[in-house]
Amino acid sequence: MAKCQKYNNLFFSIFIWLIRLAILIPLTGATALAASPYDSIVLSNDTQEINIAPYLWWSRDNESSILLEDILYQRVALTWRKGTSENPNFGLNPPPYWFRLNVSNPSAREIERWLDIQYPVLDTVEVYLLADGYVLKSFRTGDTLPFSKRPIANRNFLFPLRFGPQQNYEIYIRVKTEGSMQLPAVLWDPQVFLDQDQWLLAAQLLFTGIMLAMAGYNLVLWLLIRDPIYVLYVAYVMSIAIVQLTLHGTSYQFFWPDSPSWNQDQLVFFIGTSMLFASLFSYRYLDLHINRKGLGYLFLVGALLGLLSSIMALTASYVAALKVAMFTVFVLSAVLLGSGAFLWFLRTQNAAIFTIGWGIFLIGNISIVLAKVAVFPNWKIIEYGPQIGSTAEVFLFSLALAQRINQERKQRLLMQEHALEMERKARSAQQEVLRSQQLANEELERRVALRTEELKTALTTLSRVNAQLQELAVRDDLTGLYSVDQFRLHLKEEWSRCSRSVSSLSLVLIKIDSFELINKNYGRVAIDSYLVELAKKLDDLTERAGDRAYRLAEDEFALLLPHSAIENALQVAERIRSFSEAKLMVVEGHRFTVTLSIGISNEIPDSSESMDGIIRRARSAIETARNQGGNSVQFSLDS
Structure with missing residues (x-):
């Protein structure tokens, strides 16, 4: 708690x-960028990135009908206002807006810059580059046009602009959109933009x-x-x-x-x-x-x-x-x-x-x-x-x-424990009813009738619990490995499959040395902790399709390796033995190690022969290992 x-x-x-x-x-937001005192952007080779917002003038086209020619020939009287924010933003679904800014190139060389409008969901964007009142370059794009219509293929709106030496320019931008009207824009040196854009694209x-x-x-x-x-x-x-x-x-x-x-x-x-x-x-x-x-x-x-x-x-x-x-x-x-x-x-x-x-x-x-x-x-x-x-x-x-x-998963475990408890109670009730039926007097007959009714209820519960337990019977409760019944079933299947494909089948049987002594000296909790660790290792080694691990008895495990040569089985067995030998168990203050005796049998199955032979030879190999003092791997080939 x-x-x-x-x-x-x-x-x-x-x-x-x-x-x-x-x-x-x-x-x-109170520290928003104040408007620059400069009315014109002055270009130089050292200036690689310029936020144009402080240099922008804007005007609202309430009638949605003003063209660039109307502005240039002063057919309409626009009221131009100076931008005052880092990125102009005019809310949702406004009328079209016109923006303009002045750019000068006092140097003796031509300078190329890319105008980057960093809001890619504007419906229509028109950009005009002018010098001495003449339109040198014009662009029209937006997210209502196919992507291929963009001057430069980029997720933002990019416009390549060239500024001649010792020349003054004007840039007019017309934006129309049904969404949010905003114009975050930057003038970039093309190479600097490409370098930074790679990181943004990677992000x-x-x-x-x-x-x-x-x-x-x-x-x-x-x-x-x-x-x-x-x-x-x-x-x-x-x-x-x-x-x-x-x-x-x-x-x-x-x-x-x-x-x-x-x-x-x-x-x-x-x-x-x-x-x-x-x-x-x-x-x-x-x-x-x-x-x-x-x-x-x-x-x-x-x-x-x-x-x-x-x-x-x-x-x-x-x-x-x-x-x-x-x-x-x-x-x-x-x-x-x-x-x-x-x-x-x-x-x-x-x-x-x-x-x-x-x-x-x-x-x-x-x-x-x-x-x-x-x-x-x-x-x-x-x-x-x-x-x-x-x-x-x-x-x-x-x-x-x-x-x-x-x-x-924890709730399922609680349900399983509850199911087991119900099964024990049902069996106890059943035994009590059977004992009661042995008495042959009238009073007992009345009780038998009452108990019979109780038995019906208990059997109904038992049937439901047994159905739930059938699924649990497939695997061992402690280790999660397949049970011995599944071992016989899978061995039969793989025996038949390898027989048809004329492929070898390897069986690795593992026996814990001194199991009873460890249990006696260190207790059930300690040996269970080791069994769980060993089971995890066996499960990790079943890397190939068809490989399976089983718990056959308290101290006995098995690996079934179809289509596996004896060399591979020996390598797997040695990894298991060395893992156990090196594994230092520390449980409730006890420190101990556990060794294993491992027997391997390998053969190409014959459908006319019994599969018991491969089990028998593996157990014989285990006995050989134990007779030699344990902690070893022995194998027996098909004779």
């Missing part, structure tokens, strides 16, 4: 730290690899365990991974570069599915379908909102679907984090890891949503925070699912 209290205090401290971090992040690939690995691992667990919670977890991991990759342009570049329409819809679609599967996963993980059903209804409502967002992404306007998705994110974030903290306070099992996992992820997730609607500045740490938070959250939830498996 003290240990659980210690861990709860630790988890609660981490949770409070996360809340403080969430509060401190927006407070640091994206690493994030993708981690997500795929965790999804694949848990998908395998689902195939083995068939618990739907693993499918929900895998679906959530894949959805949130696609959302993060889309926000960084990676999904459009590598997954569907020729499908701009789907690229428009899929961001909101996968935000909805991530909320849908996050709700259902949490609902199952916290066992809200069993306990606290009232709280569980909130999670189901969150799942319905996520489903609604995904449906609207395919049927409604992008803006409406995005607003519903963002509303869902906020509501469900509060529900998940608040419910987790509440259940943690009540010391509900697994609630601590759940709350910390969601806390780490939601800090980044809520911050980026607020950045998209211009509540927070659009810092780089906010852009990459959700990926860091997602990775940490996925690891924590995977750890939680592993803990869940361990808890279920």
Whole structure:
């Protein structure tokens, strides 16, 4: 109990730290980058990276009809305003915006720079490079156009610009989007950009690899365990991974570069599915379908909102679907984090890891949503925070699912112990009834009738328990190795198989030297600890398909090695013998080692002969080893 209290205090401290971090992040926004006093970017070969935000002037195109020619020939009177933030951000679904900045190259050499607009989900981006009022270069791209239309193949919008010597330039940028209007942009030296972009791309690939690995691992667990919670977890991991990759342009570049329409819809679609599967996963993980059903209804409502967002992404306007998705994110974030903290306070099992996992992820997730609607500045740490938070959250939830498996295993063991106790009681009741039937008087006949009724109930219970125990009979309770019955069955199968393929079959029998003496001197706990260690070693050595390990008796084990030559069997046996000889057991203050006598027989089976011969020869080899003092390996070939 003290240990659980210690861990709860630790988890609660981490949770409070996360809340403080969430509060401190927006407070640091007060130090946003002030506008540069310079109106023109002055290029030089030494300047390799320039954030253009302090040099930007912007104007709103409320009628969505202003062309570059209208600006150049002053057909419209635009009101230009100076940018005041590190990355311009104008909220959701605004009208088109025009941006302009001045660039000068006072040097005597031409300078090439790449304009990098670092928000890859803008619908349309037009860039114009002018000198002396003439358009030298123009580009048009965006996520509504095929990826192949981009001037440079990159997940961000890249525009190659050349600036002639001793010349002044103007750059005009027109942006139109139905989502968040923001323009984080940098002028790069091309080589410096390529060097840094390799690391950023590697980070994206690493994030993708981690997500795929965790999804694949848990998908395998689902195939083995068939618990739907693993499918929900895998679906959530894949959805949130696609959302993060889309926000960084990676999904459009590598997954569907020729499908701009789907690229428009899929961001909101996968935000909805991530909320849908996050709700259902949490609902199952916290066992809200069993306990606290009232709280569980909130999670189901969150799942319905996520489903609604995904449906609207395919049927409604992008803006409406995005607003519903963002509303869902906020509501469900509060529900998940608040419910987790509440259940943690009540010391509900697994609630601590759940709350910390969601806390780490939601800090980044809520911050980026607020950045998209211009509540927070659009810092780089906010852009990459959700990926860091997602990775940490996925690891924590995977750890939680592993803990869940361990808890279920302990519950199964308790059920097995309970089943054995019921079997003992049933047998005792049956013996009592049989003894009662031997008495031949009237009073006893009445009791026999009563006991017979009790017997029917006990036999019903016994039948159910026996059905459960049939599965347990396949393996040894202590070591987990196959039982002696399975040994006879598997030996028969491999004997027939090797006979048909004319392949050799090796049998390794292992006998513990001085088993009774060790048991007497050190006790049952000590010898059981050694048996478990030996079983693990035998199980590790069954590397090939078809190799199996068995416990035949208290002090006797076997390895069945089909399609194995005698040399391989000797190597395996020697590894077992040397392992046991070198293994120092320390149990309850006792220190001891155990030696083994090992016998090997090898032959090419003949279907017309009995398989008992290979067992007999292996046992004969064991006797030879024991007669020579034990701690040795002997073999007997088919004569």
